[in-house]
Amino acid sequence: MSARAGHMALRGFWYLLLLFLYAPLAVVVFYSFNSINSSARFAGFSLKWYRQLFGNEAILDAMANTVVLAVGSTAIAVVIGGALGYGLYRYRLRRWGWLIWLIYLPVIMPDIIFGIAEMTFFVAINDWLGLLAPGLSTMLIAHVTFQVPFVALLVNARLLALDPQLFEACEDLYARPWQRARFFLIPVLMPAIASSLLLALTLSIDDFVISFFTAGPDSTTLPIFIWSAIKKGVTPEINAVATLLIVAVFLMAAVSLMARRPAGKNR
Amino acid sequence: MRGDSRQLLLTLLPGVGVITVFLVLPSIYLVGMAFLSTGPYGLPTGPVSLQAFRELAGFGFLGWSPGNLYTLLRSIGQTLLATILVILIAYPAAYYITTRPVPWRPVLLLAVVVPSWTNQVIRSVGWMNIFAPGTPVSDLAAALGLIAPEMGLFPSRFAVIVGLVYNFLPFMILPLYAAFERLDTAQVEAARDLYATPWAVFRHAVLPQTLPGLMAGTVLVAIPAFGMYVVTELLGGGRSLMVGNFVARQFTQAGNWPLGAAGALIMIVVTLIGLKVLRDLGRRLGGDREVVL
Amino acid sequence: MSKQTATPSSSIEINALVRRFADGHRALDGVDLDIAAGEFFTLLGPSGCGKTTLLRILAGLDTPSAGEVRIGGRAMAGVPAHRRSVNTVFQSYALFPHRNVRRNIAFGLEMQRLDTATIEKRIDSVAGLTGITTLLDRPVDQLSGGQRQRVALARAVVNEPDVLLLDEPLSALDAGLRGRLQLELRELQHRLGMTFVFVTHDQQEAMIMSDRIAVLDRGRIAQVGTPPAIYEQPATRFVAEFMGHENLLAVTGRDEQGVTTPIGHFAGAFAEGGHLLIRPEAISLGRRQAAAPGAIPAQVVGRVYRGGSTEYRIACGDHTLIARASDPAAEGFEPGAEVNATVAPAGLAVVAG
Numbered sequence: 001m002s003a004r005a006g007h008m009a010l011r012g013f014w015y016l017l018l019l020f021l022y023a024p025l026a027v028v029v030f031y032s033f034n035s036i037n038s039s040a041r042f043a044g045f046s047l048k049w050y051r052q053l054f055g056n057e058a059i060l061d062a063m064a065n066t067v068v069l070a071v072g073s074t075a076i077a078v079v080i081g082g083a084l085g086y087g088l089y090r091y092r093l094r095r096w097g098w099l100i101w102l103i104y105l106p107v108i109m110p111d112i113i114f115g116i117a118e119m120t121f122f123v124a125i126n127d128w129l130g131l132l133a134p135g136l137s138t139m140l141i142a143h144v145t146f147q148v149p150f151v152a153l154l155v156n157a158r159l160l161a162l163d164p165q166l167f168e169a170c171e172d173l174y175a176r177p178w179q180r181a182r183f184f185l186i187p188v189l190m191p192a193i194a195s196s197l198l199l200a201l202t203l204s205i206d207d208f209v210i211s212f213f214t215a216g217p218d219s220t221t222l223p224i225f226i227w228s229a230i231k232k233g234v235t236p237e238i239n240a241v242a243t244l245l246i247v248a249v250f251l252m253a254a255v256s257l258m259a260r261r262p263a264g265k266n267r
Numbered sequence: 268m269r270g271d272s273r274q275l276l277l278t279l280l281p282g283v284g285v286i287t288v289f290l291v292l293p294s295i296y297l298v299g300m301a302f303l304s305t306g307p308y309g310l311p312t313g314p315v316s317l318q319a320f321r322e323l324a325g326f327g328f329l330g331w332s333p334g335n336l337y338t339l340l341r342s343i344g345q346t347l348l349a350t351i352l353v354i355l356i357a358y359p360a361a362y363y364i365t366t367r368p369v370p371w372r373p374v375l376l377l378a379v380v381v382p383s384w385t386n387q388v389i390r391s392v393g394w395m396n397i398f399a400p401g402t403p404v405s406d407l408a409a410a411l412g413l414i415a416p417e418m419g420l421f422p423s424r425f426a427v428i429v430g431l432v433y434n435f436l437p438f439m440i441l442p443l444y445a446a447f448e449r450l451d452t453a454q455v456e457a458a459r460d461l462y463a464t465p466w467a468v469f470r471h472a473v474l475p476q477t478l479p480g481l482m483a484g485t486v487l488v489a490i491p492a493f494g495m496y497v498v499t500e501l502l503g504g505g506r507s508l509m510v511g512n513f514v515a516r517q518f519t520q521a522g523n524w525p526l527g528a529a530g531a532l533i534m535i536v537v538t539l540i541g542l543k544v545l546r547d548l549g550r551r552l553g554g555d556r557e558v559v560l
Numbered sequence: 561m562s563k564q565t566a567t568p569s570s571s572i573e574i575n576a577l578v579r580r581f582a583d584g585h586r587a588l589d590g591v592d593l594d595i596a597a598g599e600f601f602t603l604l605g606p607s608g609c610g611k612t613t614l615l616r617i618l619a620g621l622d623t624p625s626a627g628e629v630r631i632g633g634r635a636m637a638g639v640p641a642h643r644r645s646v647n648t649v650f651q652s653y654a655l656f657p658h659r660n661v662r663r664n665i666a667f668g669l670e671m672q673r674l675d676t677a678t679i680e681k682r683i684d685s686v687a688g689l690t691g692i693t694t695l696l697d698r699p700v701d702q703l704s705g706g707q708r709q710r711v712a713l714a715r716a717v718v719n720e721p722d723v724l725l726l727d728e729p730l731s732a733l734d735a736g737l738r739g740r741l742q743l744e745l746r747e748l749q750h751r752l753g754m755t756f757v758f759v760t761h762d763q764q765e766a767m768i769m770s771d772r773i774a775v776l777d778r779g780r781i782a783q784v785g786t787p788p789a790i791y792e793q794p795a796t797r798f799v800a801e802f803m804g805h806e807n808l809l810a811v812t813g814r815d816e817q818g819v820t821t822p823i824g825h826f827a828g829a830f831a832e833g834g835h836l837l838i839r840p841e842a843i844s845l846g847r848r849q850a851a852a853p854g855a856i857p858a859q860v861v862g863r864v865y866r867g868g869s870t871e872y873r874i875a876c877g878d879h880t881l882i883a884r885a886s887d888p889a890a891e892g893f894e895p896g897a898e899v900n901a902t903v904a905p906a907g908l909a910v911v912a913g
Contacts, residue, residue: 007366014363017356021382024393024433031396041401084282090275102283106290108486110494110538112511113297113531114290116518120300120528121293145289148282165654168621171641172648173668173719183671187658202384209387209496213518223386230392230501239396242389253381257374 025246032239049240059241062225069136069211069221070204073143077200080144081151082193086185088152089159103149115213118142122214134216142214143204150203151196158192191259198256205248301528309522319529335513339533342509345424346493349431353439353488354481356432361443361480365450376444383437391430391501398426398502422504430498435491439484446480474552482549489545490538510534569755570632570645570722571597572618577627579613579779587613588624589779595757595772597632600749602758604766605776606802611759612651614776615725618757620644632722642671647716648725651732653708655700661711662696668719686718689748706737713745723755730765742768763803767791775799792839797913800837807838807881811910819910823876824856826903830910842907843883845872847891848898855900860893874901 031038035046053059088099106114122138125131132138166188170180186193208223215224222245226238301319306312325332364375382390397404400419408414420426450473458472474481496511510530517527572595579588587610595601603611616622617629620641629636631646647668655664662683669679687693690710695703703711709729716724726745730738746769749756760766766773767787775782775790775798783795794800800808811834813820818827821836830836848857861880862873869886872893883901893899 010359010363010366013359017360018378020433021379021436024390024397025382025385027396028389028393038401080281080285083278087275087278087282091279099279099283102286102291106286108490109290109294110491110511110534112494112496112515113294113534116514116527116531117293117297118289119518120524121289121296124296141285141289145285148285152282162657163652163654165650165652166656168616168619168641169648169650169654169656170667171621172619172646173715174642174671175667176642176671179671183667184656188656190658206384206386213515223388226386226388226392227497227501230388230395238392242386242392245389246385249384250381253377253384257377 028239028242029246032243034239049237053237053240053244056237058220059222059225059237062220062222063244065136065219066205066221066223069139069143069219070201073140073147073204074197074200076140077144077147077151078193078197081148081196081200082155082189084148085152085155086159088156092160103152106146106149107153111207111209114146115142115210118145118210119213134214134219136216136219138214138216139211139219139221142210143207146207146210147200147203150199154196154199155189155192158189162188194259195256198252198259202249202252205245297528298532299528300525301532303525305523305525309517309524311524311528319523319525322523322526323529323533338508338513339510339537341507342493342511343537345428345431345507345509346489349428349435349492350485350489352428352432353436354485356436357439357443357484358477360436361440361447364440364444365447372444376441379440380437383434387434387497388501390433391498394426394430394433394502395421398423398429421502422506424503424507426502427499427507430502431492431495434495434498435488438487438491442480442483442487443477444480446477450476478549478552482545485545486542489541493538493541494534510537569597569753571595572723572755572757573628573630573633574614575628575630577614577617577629578625579610579617579622580625586779588617588627591627591776591779591781593774593781593784595755597755598753600746600756600758600769600771602760602766602770602773603776604760604763604773604802605782606761608778609776610779611761611776612727615648615727615757615759618723619646619648619725621648645719645722646725647719647721647723648727649709649712649716649729651727651729653712653729655703655708655711655715657700660697660699661692661703664700664711665696665715665718667715672719682718682720683714686714689751690714690717691744705733706741709733709741713748717748717752717754721754723757724749726756726758728759728761731760731762738765745769775802777802793909794837794911797835797911800835800911805837805839807840807843808835808911809838809879810834811836823879823881826905826908828905828908830908831912833910833912835911835913837909837911838881838903839907839909840871840882840884841869841886842904843874843881844890844902844904845874845883845885845893845899846902848900855902858899858901860895860897860899862895863893874899876901 031042032049033045033047034042035044035048084103088103091099118138118141119134122132122134126133132141166184167180170184175183208227211221212224212227215221220228222241226241229238300311302315302317303311304314304316304318323335325335360379364372364379367375396402398419398421399405400417402419405414405419405421408420409418414420414423454476455468455472458468462468462471493509494511495509496515499507499509499512510533514527514530514534517523517530572593574591574593574595577588577591578586580586589610591610591614603614605611613622617624618631618636620636620639620643631644636644656667659667665683665686666679669682674682683696684693687696690713692707692710692714695707695711700708700711709732712729729745730741733741742765745756758766758769767790770787772784772786773790774784777796777798783790783799785793790799791803794803794805797808809821809823811819811821818825819830819836820826826836845858845860846855856876858874858876858881860872861875864871866884869884870892872883872885874881874883881901
C-alpha cells in the first residue's frame with residue numbers, strides 16, 4: 001500500500017470517527033423537531049416538544065435545579081480547589097506528597113461507588129443528627145467534592161509551570177501579601193481559573209450517577225428527569241430536553257475555544 | 268515564617284477537609300457496612316458478620332447459584348472487549364491528529380472531546396434513537412440477517428459495547444495523542460530501515476514510545492468502564508448487567524445494603540488488581556523504559 | 561517603612577551571620593562584612609559557597625538562623641522583603657509573564673501606590689538609562705536574553721532603592737554581550753551612586769566590575785579586598801586557586817631571608833602560610849647562560865599565544881610553572897628550549913593553607 005493510499009484511508013477513517021462521535025447527538029437534536037413521538041420515522045418539522053417542555057412544571061424545575069447546582073457548586077469548588085492547588089504548590093517541598101493521592105481519589109473512584117458511599121453517609125448523618133436530608137444541599141456537597149480535585153490540579157499545574165523566582169520578585173518589589181494575590185497570583189492564574197471554571201461547570205452538568213444517588217425527591221435535575229422518563233417509559237419530550245443540554249455543552253466548548261485563542265496570542 | 272505556615276494550612280484545609288469528610292469517611296463507612304448483617308428494609312445492622320460476602324459468592328437459601336459470579340466475569344469481559352476496541356480506534360485517530368498542521372490540532376482534539384462533555388444519559392438516548400427497532404440502522408442489520416426482523420439493535424449486548432466504546436474513546440485518544448506528539452521520528456525511521464513489516468516497526472519503534480500514553484489511556488478507560496452503570500442500564504435493557512448495576516440495585520430496588528457494600532468492596536479490589544496487572548504488563552512491554560503509572 | 565529618598569544609598573553591616581538549613585547544612589557559617597554606601601561590592605565564590613543565600617538574606621527573602629544585618633544603620637531583623645528599600649535583579653530575571661515591559665517596570669512603583677504621572681516619568685527616565693525605550697510596549701516573551709536582563713535591571717532600579725542586589729545577572733548571556741553589559745552595569749552604578757551587591761562565580765567578571773570583592777568558601781569569608789589585593793595577595797590557597805593562579809609551591813622551609821620550596825629559595829618578607837604563589841607575569845625567561853645568580857634552570861614544555869601576551873609552560877625539576885611574557889620585544893622560545901627563569905620579588909606571596 002502506498003503512503004498516499006495509506007493517508008487517504010486514514011483520512012476516511014477520521015471522518016467515520018467523527019460520524020460515530022456526533023451521530024448520536026445529531027440524532028437527538030434531529031428527532032427533537034419531529035412532529036411525532038418516534039425515532040424511527042421523521043414525520044415533519046415541529047416545535048411541539050419544545051412548547052410542551054416549556055409548559056411542563058417538572059421540567060422547568062429540573063432545569064432550574066440543574067443551573068443552580070452547576071453554578072453554585074462551581075463557585076464553591078473554584079474557590080476551594082484554587083486554594084488547594086495553591087497550597088499544594090507552596091507545600092510541595094515538604095512532607096505532604098501523600099496529599100496528591102487524596103486529591104486523585106475522587107478522580108479515579110468509580111462514579112457508582114462515589115455516589116453510593118455519599119448516599120449511605122448522608123442517610124447516616126441524617127438519621128443521627130437530622131442534618132443533610134437528601135436534596136440540593138447534599139447534591140451540592142457531592143458535586144463540590146468531585147469538582148475540587150480537577151480545579152486544584154489545573155491551578156497547581158499552572159503554578160508549577162511558573163518561574164518560582166516570580167514569587168520572590170513580588171515580595172522584592174514591595175507587594176504586600178494581599179497585593180501579591182491581587183496583582184500577581186490572580187492575573188497570572190486567570191487562564192487556569194477560567195478553564196477550571198468551565199471544566200467544573202461541565203462536570204456538574206455532565207454528571208448523572210452521583211447526582212442520582214444524592215438527590216432528594218424535590219431536587220431532580222435534567223439528566224435525572226430524562227433517566228426517570230426512560231425508566232417509566234414516558235418519553236415524549238426527552239429529545240427536546242436532551243437537545244437543550246447538548247446546546248449548553250456546545251456553547252461552553254465554543255467559549256473555551258475562544259478563550260484559548262487570545263491567551264495563546266499573548267504568550 | 269510561623270504565620271506564613273498557618274496561612275498556608277488555611278489554603279489546604281477546606282479542600283482536604285471536603286474530600287476527607289465527604290469522600291474518605293463515606294468510603295470507610297461503606298466498606299465497614301460490608302461486614303454488618305442485613306436488618307429490616309435491607310439496612311445494615313449488628314452484629315458483625317460475613318453474611319454479605321457469603322451471599323455475594325452465591326450462597327442463598329436455595330443453595331449455590333453462579334449468578335453473581337457470572338455478573339463479575341461478564342463485567343471483566345465487557346470491560347476488556349470495550350478497552351481493546353477503544354485502543355484499536357484510538358491509535359489511528361491519535362496518529363491522524365499529529366499528521367495535521369499544528370494550529371489545527373487543538374481544534375481536532377476538542378472535536379473528539381466535546382461529545383464526552385454531554386451527559387452519559389443523553390449519549391445513551393442518542394444510541395437508543397439510532398438502534399431502536401425500525402430505525403434505518405436496525406433495518407439494515409435485519410436485512411443483512413444479523414438480527415431478527417422487528418427486534419432492533421437495542422437493547423442488546425452489542426448496544427452496550429458500542430455505548431462503552433463511545434463513552435470512553437476520548438480518554439484514550441487524548442493521552443495517545445500526547446504520546447504521539449513526543450514521538451521521536453528518528454527511531455521510527457531507523458526501525459523502517461531495520462524491519463521489513465509495518466507490524467515490526469509498530470511493535471519495536473512506535474509501541475514502546477507511546478506506551479506511557481497507552482497505559483494512562485487504559486487506566487482512564489478501563490476503570491470507569493468496569494464501574495459503568497448508565498450505559499448498561501439503558502442500552503442493555505436488563506441483560507449485560509455489570510457489577511456497578513448489581514451494587515446499585517442493592518441500594519435501590521433489592522434493598523440489601525451490606526450486600527451492595529460487599530459488592531462495592533469487590534469492585535474496588537478488582538480495580539486495584541487490574542491496575543497492578545496493567546503496571547506489570549507495561550513493565551514487560553516497555554522493557555527498561557519508565558512507564559508512568 | 562517610608563523610603564528615605566534623602567540618602568541615595570546605604571551602607572550594609574553584617575555581623576556573625578549564620579544560615580543553617582533543616583538538614584543541618586550551614587550555607588552561611590559566621591559571616592562578617594562591612595559594605596560602604598555607594599560601593600560596587602561583589603560576592604565571589606563557587607556554587608554552594610553561600611553567596612546567593614547571603615544575597616537572599618539581604619533582600620529579606622530568607623531569614624538568618626543567627627547574626628545580624630543592618631542596612632543604613634537600621635537592624636533588618638523582622639523586616640519583610642516588601643518593606644526593605646532593597647531590590648533584586650534575579651538570576652532568571654523573573655519578569656512577570658502577564659505584564660508587558662512597561663507594566664513590569666511599573667510593578668514596584670504601583671505597589672508603593674505612586675501616582676501615575678510619577679510612575680510614567682520614572683519609567684521613561686530609567687528606560688533611557690538602560691537603553692530599552694523602544695521595548696516598553698513589548699510583551700516580555702518577545703525579548704532576547706540581553707533585553708530581558710536590561711528590563712529586569714530597569715524594574716529594580718526604577719524604585720531607587722538604597723541597595724541593589726544582582727544575582728548572577730549575566731550568567732545566561734553569551735560572551736560578547738556579557739562583556740558589554742559588564743561595562744554598562746559598572747557605569748550605571750557610578751552614575752546612580754547606589755550600593756550594588758553583585759553575586760558571581762566568575763573571577764574575571766568580579767575583577768572587572770567591583771570596588772571590592774569578598775571571596776566566599778563554604779559559608780565563610782575567605783578574603784575581602786580590592787580586585788588587585790585579592791589577585792596579587794590572596795590570603796589562602798583557596799582564594800589563589802579560585803582567582804586562577806596555578807603557580808603554587810609548597811613551602812618546605814623558612815628563615816630570616818625568605819622561604820624554601822622544592823625548586824629553590826626565595827627571598828622576601830612573607831606572611832605565614834604553607835604555599836608560595838608566583839604570579840605568571842612575574843616570571844621572565846632568558847637564554848640559558850653560565851651561572852646567572854638567582855635564576856632557576858628550566859625547560860619550555862609548551863607555548864600558547866594569547867594575543868598581547870605569550871604564555872609558557874616551563875618545567876623546573878618535577879614542577880610545572882606558568883610564565884606570561886607580555887613584552888613584544890622579549891625573545892621567544894620554542895618548546896624544548898633550555899631557559900633561565902628569573903622571578904621578580906614583587907610577584908611573590910605566601911598564602912595560608
